[in-house]
Amino acid sequence: MLRYILRRIFYMIITLFIIATVTFFLMKLLPGSPLSAENKLSESQREVVLEKYGLNDPIPVQYVNYMTGLVRGDLGISFHFDNTPVTDILINRMPPSMVLGGQALIFGTIAGILFGLIAAIYHNGWLDYTSTVIAVLGTSIPSFVFAGLLQWYLANEWGLFPVALWGTYAHTVLPTIALAIFPMATAARFTRTEMLEVLGSDYITTARAKGVTESGIIFKHGLRNSLIPLVTVMGPMAVSLMTGTLVIEKIFAVPGIGEQFVSSIEVLDYPTIMGTTLLFSVLFIVILLVIDILYGLIDPRIRLTGGGR
Amino acid sequence: MNEKLLEIKNLKTSFRIEDQYYAAVDDVSLTVNENEVLAIVGESGCGKSALAFSLMRLHNRAKIEGDILFKGDDVTNYSAGQVNKLRGNEMSMIFQDPLTALNPLMKIGDQIGEVLLLHKGKFSNLNRKQKAISLLDKVGIARPEHVYEQFPHELSGGMRQRVVIAIAIANDPEVLIADEPTTALDATIQSQILDLLNELKENMNAGIILITHDLGVVAEMADRVAVMYAGQIVEVADVHALFGMPQHPYTRSLLSSVPNAESVDSKLHVIQGIVPSLKNLTREGCRFRSRIPWIDESVHEKSPELHEISPNHFVRCTCYKNFYFPDEKKEDKRHGIS
Ligand SMILES: Nc1ncnc2c1ncn2[C@@H]1O[C@H](COP(=O)(O)OP(=O)(O)O)[C@@H](O)[C@H]1O
Ligand code: SF4
Ligand SMILES: [Mg+2]
Numbered sequence: 079m080l081r082y083i084l085r086r087i088f089y090m091i092i093t094l095f096i097i098a099t100v101t102f103f104l105m106k107l108l109p110g111s112p113l114s115a116e117n118k119l120s121e122s123q124r125e126v127v128l129e130k131y132g133l134n135d136p137i138p139v140q141y142v143n144y145m146t147g148l149v150r151g152d153l154g155i156s157f158h159f160d161n162t163p164v165t166d167i168l169i170n171r172m173p174p175s176m177v178l179g180g181q182a183l184i185f186g187t188i189a190g191i192l193f194g195l196i197a198a199i200y201h202n203g204w205l206d207y208t209s210t211v212i213a214v215l216g217t218s219i220p221s222f223v224f225a226g227l228l229q230w231y232l233a234n235e236w237g238l239f240p241v242a243l244w245g246t247y248a249h250t251v252l253p254t255i256a257l258a259i260f261p262m263a264t265a266a267r268f269t270r271t272e273m274l275e276v277l278g279s280d281y282i283t284t285a286r287a288k289g290v291t292e293s294g295i296i297f298k299h300g301l302r303n304s305l306i307p308l309v310t311v312m313g314p315m316a317v318s319l320m321t322g323t324l325v326i327e328k329i330f331a332v333p334g335i336g337e338q339f340v341s342s343i344e345v346l347d348y349p350t351i352m353g354t355t356l357l358f359s360v361l362f363i364v365i366l367l368v369i370d371i372l373y374g375l376i377d378p379r380i381r382l383t384g385g386g387r
Numbered sequence: 388m389n390e391k392l393l394e395i396k397n398l399k400t401s402f403r404i405e406d407q408y409y410a411a412v413d414d415v416s417l418t419v420n421e422n423e424v425l426a427i428v429g430e431s432g433c434g435k436s437a438l439a440f441s442l443m444r445l446h447n448r449a450k451i452e453g454d455i456l457f458k459g460d461d462v463t464n465y466s467a468g469q470v471n472k473l474r475g476n477e478m479s480m481i482f483q484d485p486l487t488a489l490n491p492l493m494k495i496g497d498q499i500g501e502v503l504l505l506h507k508g509k510f511s512n513l514n515r516k517q518k519a520i521s522l523l524d525k526v527g528i529a530r531p532e533h534v535y536e537q538f539p540h541e542l543s544g545g546m547r548q549r550v551v552i553a554i555a556i557a558n559d560p561e562v563l564i565a566d567e568p569t570t571a572l573d574a575t576i577q578s579q580i581l582d583l584l585n586e587l588k589e590n591m592n593a594g595i596i597l598i599t600h601d602l603g604v605v606a607e608m609a610d611r612v613a614v615m616y617a618g619q620i621v622e623v624a625d626v627h628a629l630f631g632m633p634q635h636p637y638t639r640s641l642l643s644s645v646p647n648a649e650s651v652d653s654k655l656h657v658i659q660g661i662v663p664s665l666k667n668l669t670r671e672g673c674r675f676r677s678r679i680p681w682i683d684e685s686v687h688e689k690s691p692e693l694h695e696i697s698p699n700h701f702v703r704c705t706c707y708k709n710f711y712f713p714d715e716k717k718e719d720k721r722h723g724i725s
Contacts, residue, residue, distance in 0.1 A: 279487065280482060280484060280487035280488050281487060281488055281489055281490040281491070283445055283482070283488075284482060284488045284489065284490075284551070284554070285490065285501075286443075286445055286474065287443055287445060287474055287475060287479060287480045287482075287555075288474065288475035288479075288501060288502040288505060288554060289471040289472065289473070289474040289475035289476060289502070289505045289506060290471070290475075290501070290505065291467075291468075291471055292467065299490055299493075302492050303490070303491070303492060376492070377491070377492060378491075378492065378538040378540070379491060379538070379540045
């Protein structure tokens, strides 16, 4: 197991190196210059700024400089945002997104599994239809619609939670709910389908023939078997939730990484773009590793040997 | 023959296909006695599994009519709780496909332990483990302590079937239903599993229902045989009577299809065709006549009944008297009645 993880970490470093390289050159292909928004600068001032950020060097030199910094753990300083070091930007902006995404993932998944279970147990009954409708709505209606409704009713009308901004735990409630709806609907759909399939399988018949009660069938034999495919879907979803969503962060005025990332692309703030991309990649790779380890824990048929992916 | 363990009376199991119910088991009456192996034979699709699942109440969407008396108690009226107490305890079942019959995520030991825990809660954890290991040993698994800790995917098909059998016999059932326990296994493993069942049969007092389409298996294990065709019993007899004096044309055809049967021209006496699907099955009149078109229409009965032609030998219809295979002369009816 340890061997396996070490091996995976080794691959992870290689992957990150490749991602950094590809992102670096792709980013340079973006049209425009980091200074194109700064019209007030004179020609000579421009030169000074370009020189200061090393942007006058040939691109390969810039690349080598960046990678050398990266190896030393230096992500550079932002061209904008008051020349803050990129590391500080990430440290400030990541937590709100992680908190929202993490909460949404946990609550959404748990609620989704429950809905899916109920739907499967009462297959073709009204509870099944109701939860199927909820699942379809949850996956097809965009999250900003829910966000708006939540703000209007729970915050404005009934005053239960703050409308927006960041600070106390209460501030996290509405954006978490808005974010949780999609994972919830997805988990519900998967759980229902899988559970129905599992309930029709031979080993469930064997369990019934042993005298296992209906709740034992569902929770002891059925649930674990039907969670396996869910783990696969929820992994990438976890990443997209925790890397912040622009829409939700904008609507609830959350100082998260999603919003930051988008504005850094708009102004071609190269070091911030690179730093954020690399951070997201690390997150993604780590979550993939966690999923594989989870898989191994749930399913004994999967062996974690050093083979890698 | 000893006491009646299971009495099946006019059992009818119907499945719903597009708004209508079609009987897959149609008016079946059978008795299983203590210490007896009743074989049920018939082609694939004739309703053997549907019958077995009805006895264990394992169908989740089927209409079941008729009575199933377990030691005089009608289990068709049982509540879910009562059924759960019966299953895996007094009545248990072995399934056809050992590769899918075990929960892939549970250790073998836990799957055996579960059935012990469910019914004999008095076992302590340690005793339960010992009991499970002794069961594994009983079904002929080498290194039972090791297998106890393994998962199904680590075992071969034959081993898994032994585990399924261990689960089924864990609580010394009075009725054991084996639904084609060897069909999915290759020949050598098949005979090993049959030997095991034979051995267990000697030491159990159970009534065993052995479902198979393999007459070799029947000859080796059964005391009595019921032949099923299209959801109905067409012949029931003592195993010697059935092999010695098969009466119904379908039984005779089945016997002729066994390789190495004594009869030289046996291959000629296999009736071609398949069991019709549930929806397309003619329910009026005899279900078998379409497979023997050379028999004169006038000899068929309107609704053939089971007749007791000699003590404990039942045959559906009277026309076995008029039946002949295409190559036999009409008058020549010595076949099978040696
Ligand atoms: N759950 C079900 N729903 C509808 N039809 C079924 C179901 N189970 C079995 N059947 C049909 O009932 C007939 C008998 O099937 P089965 O009992 O499995 O046959 P056997 O075990 O003798 O091969 C077949 O025609 C089969 O298609
Ligand atoms: S003789 Fe009887 S059993 Fe044979 S096909 Fe005719 S009606 Fe059916
Ligand atoms: Mg079958």
